[in-house]
Amino acid sequence: MNNHSNLQQSRILFWIISVTITIFSFQLIRLQLIDYEIYHKKSTNNSIKIIPIPASRGVLFDRNFKVVVGNKPVYQVTVIPAFFDTTNFQKIEKIVEIDSLAQLLVGKAKFTYSRYKPIILSKELEFEEVNRLIEYQNEIPGLNISIKFIRDYGYGVNGSHIFGYLNEISSAQLKINTNYEAGDEYGASGIEKSYEKYLHGQEGKKFAVVDSKQRFIKFLTENEFDVPAIKGNDLVLTIDKQSQIAAEKMMEGKKGSVVALNPKTGEIIALVSSPSFDLKSISALNKKEWREIVNHLEKPLFNRATMSIYPPGSSIKPIEALAAYNEGYITEDSRFNCSGGITYGNHFFGCDHIHGSVDLLRSIEKSCNTYYYEVFLKMGYPTWLKYFKMFGFGRKTNVDILEESSGILPDSNYYNRYLGKRKWNTGMLLSLSIGQGELAVTPIQMAQYVALIANNGKTIQPHFVKGIIDSKSNKYNELIFPEIKIDVDQQKLNVIKKGMELVVNGAGTATNIRSDLVKIAGKTGTAQNPHGKNHAIFVSFAPTENPEIVVVVLVENVGYGSTHAAPIAKKVIDTFLRLKE
Amino acid sequence: MKIKENLIDKIDYWLILPIIGLVIFGLLSLKSSTSENVLASGNFNKQVVFIIISLIIFLIFAFVPSRLFRLFSIPLYVISVLSLVFVMIFGKTVSGAKSWIDFGFIGFQPAELSKLAYVLFMSFWLSKKNVDINQPKYLAITTILSIIPIFLILAEPDLGTVIIYSILFIGYLFWAGISIFGLFVIISPPLILFISFFGSFAMMIGLILIIIALFYFRKDVFVSLSIFISNITGILLFEFAIKLLRPHQQQRILTFLNPAADPLGSGYNALQAQIAIGSGGFFGRGFMEGTQTQMRFIPEQWTDFIFSVIGEEFGFLGSIIVIILFAIIFFRLLILAQKLKNRFESFVTLGVLLTLFFHFLINIGMNIGLAPIIGIPLPFISYGGTAFLTYSAMMGIIISFYRTNSEHV
Numbered sequence: 006m007n008n009h010s011n012l013q014q015s016r017i018l019f020w021i022i023s024v025t026i027t028i029f030s031f032q033l034i035r036l037q038l039i040d041y042e043i044y045h046k047k048s049t050n051n052s053i054k055i056i057p058i059p060a061s062r063g064v065l066f067d068r069n070f071k072v073v074v075g076n077k078p079v080y081q082v083t084v085i086p087a088f089f090d091t092t093n094f095q096k097i098e099k100i101v102e103i104d105s106l107a108q109l110l111v112g113k114a115k116f117t118y119s120r121y122k123p124i125i126l127s128k129e130l131e132f133e134e135v136n137r138l139i140e141y142q143n144e145i146p147g148l149n150i151s152i153k154f155i156r157d158y159g160y161g162v163n164g165s166h167i168f169g170y171l172n173e174i175s176s177a178q179l180k181i182n183t184n185y186e187a188g189d190e191y192g193a194s195g196i197e198k199s200y201e202k203y204l205h206g207q208e209g210k211k212f213a214v215v216d217s218k219q220r221f222i223k224f225l226t227e228n229e230f231d232v233p234a235i236k237g238n239d240l241v242l243t244i245d246k247q248s249q250i251a252a253e254k255m256m257e258g259k260k261g262s263v264v265a266l267n268p269k270t271g272e273i274i275a276l277v278s279s280p281s282f283d284l285k286s287i288s289a290l291n292k293k294e295w296r297e298i299v300n301h302l303e304k305p306l307f308n309r310a311t312m313s314i315y316p317p318g319s320s321i322k323p324i325e326a327l328a329a330y331n332e333g334y335i336t337e338d339s340r341f342n343c344s345g346g347i348t349y350g351n352h353f354f355g356c357d358h359i360h361g362s363v364d365l366l367r368s369i370e371k372s373c374n375t376y377y378y379e380v381f382l383k384m385g386y387p388t389w390l391k392y393f394k395m396f397g398f399g400r401k402t403n404v405d406i407l408e409e410s411s412g413i414l415p416d417s418n419y420y421n422r423y424l425g426k427r428k429w430n431t432g433m434l435l436s437l438s439i440g441q442g443e444l445a446v447t448p449i450q451m452a453q454y455v456a457l458i459a460n461n462g463k464t465i466q467p468h469f470v471k472g473i474i475d476s477k478s479n480k481y482n483e484l485i486f487p488e489i490k491i492d493v494d495q496q497k498l499n500v501i502k503k504g505m506e507l508v509v510n511g512a513g514t515a516t517n518i519r520s521d522l523v524k525i526a527g528k529t530g531t532a533q534n535p536h537g538k539n540h541a542i543f544v545s546f547a548p549t550e551n552p553e554i555v556v557v558v559l560v561e562n563v564g565y566g567s568t569h570a571a572p573i574a575k576k577v578i579d580t581f582l583r584l585k586e
Numbered sequence: 587m588k589i590k591e592n593l594i595d596k597i598d599y600w601l602i603l604p605i606i607g608l609v610i611f612g613l614l615s616l617k618s619s620t621s622e623n624v625l626a627s628g629n630f631n632k633q634v635v636f637i638i639i640s641l642i643i644f645l646i647f648a649f650v651p652s653r654l655f656r657l658f659s660i661p662l663y664v665i666s667v668l669s670l671v672f673v674m675i676f677g678k679t680v681s682g683a684k685s686w687i688d689f690g691f692i693g694f695q696p697a698e699l700s701k702l703a704y705v706l707f708m709s710f711w712l713s714k715k716n717v718d719i720n721q722p723k724y725l726a727i728t729t730i731l732s733i734i735p736i737f738l739i740l741a742e743p744d745l746g747t748v749i750i751y752s753i754l755f756i757g758y759l760f761w762a763g764i765s766i767f768g769l770f771v772i773i774s775p776p777l778i779l780f781i782s783f784f785g786s787f788a789m790m791i792g793l794i795l796i797i798i799a800l801f802y803f804r805k806d807v808f809v810s811l812s813i814f815i816s817n818i819t820g821i822l823l824f825e826f827a828i829k830l831l832r833p834h835q836q837q838r839i840l841t842f843l844n845p846a847a848d849p850l851g852s853g854y855n856a857l858q859a860q861i862a863i864g865s866g867g868f869f870g871r872g873f874m875e876g877t878q879t880q881m882r883f884i885p886e887q888w889t890d891f892i893f894s895v896i897g898e899e900f901g902f903l904g905s906i907i908v909i910i911l912f913a914i915i916f917f918r919l920l921i922l923a924q925k926l927k928n929r930f931e932s933f934v935t936l937g938v939l940l941t942l943f944f945h946f947l948i949n950i951g952m953n954i955g956l957a958p959i960i961g962i963p964l965p966f967i968s969y970g971g972t973a974f975l976t977y978s979a980m981m982g983i984i985i986s987f988y989r990t991n992s993e994h995v
Binding site: 022 | 760761763860861862863864865866867868877878897901902905906909912913916917920923924932939943947950951954955956
């Protein structure tokens, strides 16, 4: 194929390449040699820099539109080592305190490749503190004062486990979430985490003319290119600030939790896990302090109200009574004789007192164990399991924060695994009937169970957020949560409620909180604790005829429910219903 | 054909040494533009890994018998077309174009690799003894074989790669010895299409020019008329095709055709790139000293605007060295393309030359303000694994040709 020597084509290509290279070379000569001064000046005097406009996170309001978590502007002082004269430190130090480590870093960085990277001298300063420094900003090259918003927790509510804390966004998350900037905060727990996409505010941009030392000259006039900052959406919570504060106060110095919710709507009125932590100081912790708080014996970061699991003790007896009653194993008048306990197999199962002949109402009022052993034997473990499943034990309530455990509802698979197939029977599980044994529940699950009783067999999934205020349209959108229903005979449920009413208002186990202002119904419980003193439990709802609030209180290692837990519940009920003593 | 035994003589230093120089410039600029960037600080190490992998591919290709490439050209073309279809359906969208296949741990761009497949396939096809490009039948087949991948890439849309393909296509016709009339038949429809974007008046002028050209060629009435009609239907078909696309796809294509509509986007980048290059002066500001680069005035500078890092930090001296290194590669490839006696090898070498040269032309052109902003990387310098791998494979093939024919060149 020698006829194709391509000589002519080669010549044309040769010229194309040669001309291109010549033109490029001339252009480089023009840019870099002839017009060097112009471009050098442009680079030193006239550069456009994107200035971020900070956007605040959404505010958290309580159910009455009172702020519980807000935002405040803070100022951050940074320097770019390459442009900064370290003798200026003295000037700055007269006005604001400077991190001495940062000072050292600036001095060092001046001679390294990272000298263009801003170093933070001081952060989270108030306006008054930086006011005079702002005047210096254009006098001291390399000095920069920027504003950002941080969370303001100064509204009298701790709420640490509800609201949750923030972390700086990690670079891994930054790659996935394109609407975040480095240094942005990101919800790490509680509502801040589960509602992150609503709460996050998106930083805006303004284009400014700066000189090569990054000193501000003026904003670009064509502000059509500006991107406005978008504030995060505000959330209206279901929390009642007053009740929350009251509950927090009552739990001070104690370990345990309080869950209060509206049985009709599932709205959580107050939720306390004690000990708690301080949201304000947690952001300032260093690594060592952080490790300390994480490994603290009392686990302050842990949300006991939704994550801790306890044996519920006698507090669940109403479910068992309802199960046997509703399935026809007993009537209201069925009586069992209590002589201080029963013997089953080789074991003796005790009761606190010798109650004599006990009917359904008295069994709840007096919390007679013997009655429930007998009922359990009569209806059998499968019926027990069916009703506890129905009331939501053994699975998450799906409350709208992500920290939650499902507890343990021991089903037959569970026993087959631990005791062996066919190696167990109803009698061996007798302690389940008084809320001991393998059953383990979270306080929020208990609140849901009481809500189902109080509101006649239906309630709504517990939640913290009532609605979202869209920051762009300013419209309020109410959130809708799924309904939860159980199918029981209303007449029979009323008897159970009556029994719970007698606990407080009859001759029951919690008469110490009887009140003339509101009729409270409840049930005491004592969770056995092999490691120390028992946990006190009290579950309650009020007012009995038309319940508006359910309160579950659990105090660890103190003893009896009526003495330690019931008064806390009463206080929360009184506060929520705005009753004066 | 005689194969030289001495290993030293098997490698063409006129190609390899300039490439090593370019890679060094690339790594320095990448280091400088990414080291203080939170999101890109890992790119330097990634690029080093890409280069090592590419080196292995290069060595394999360089020592494979050169006739094998001819055998692989058909399956490679089929695979590349299939992978372009695959990316159209399952691809991941990165900065407006659906051009990535994501394997989780690593992603790659089929359009980059398909350039190599296209080069090999076209070379195979046009070097067949019976293919005469000046016969309408063969011209039509060649056109169809080229338009398939071009349309698939246009759908992503990746305008830069479409331009490279079009240039390769025209370059191949040219190298195959097409007549000026044949070239006119192929070029006039896209040209009139492009002109029609500037309004109906411009389109009218274009059509008149085409009529004049047809008279000049003095072909018979039937041929002239059918070419004129095909031009007009081409425009109408394109208008129709655009209407079939969803609005955001239309928008993407239109923005690509008129990048000036986004002044603080790509226009801003071009301006800042020029300031960076101009302020470099003769010696440059020094490694990691450029304020334009270090203050991150140009977003993602390590990809399409990496030449501005060289301009700012290594000055005129650095920039001109880079251009000279490229020039050496281009002239060397041109000599090889002309002297290789095997038609297939000559075509492949031409394809590699055209690919590299037009990347160079568009990329540096836009950096120094002589070409519109089209997203296209600078070979051997810009950050990007698939592109580097593709160019290394191309170079490996050229070295393999050189090795088998070295006594001739």
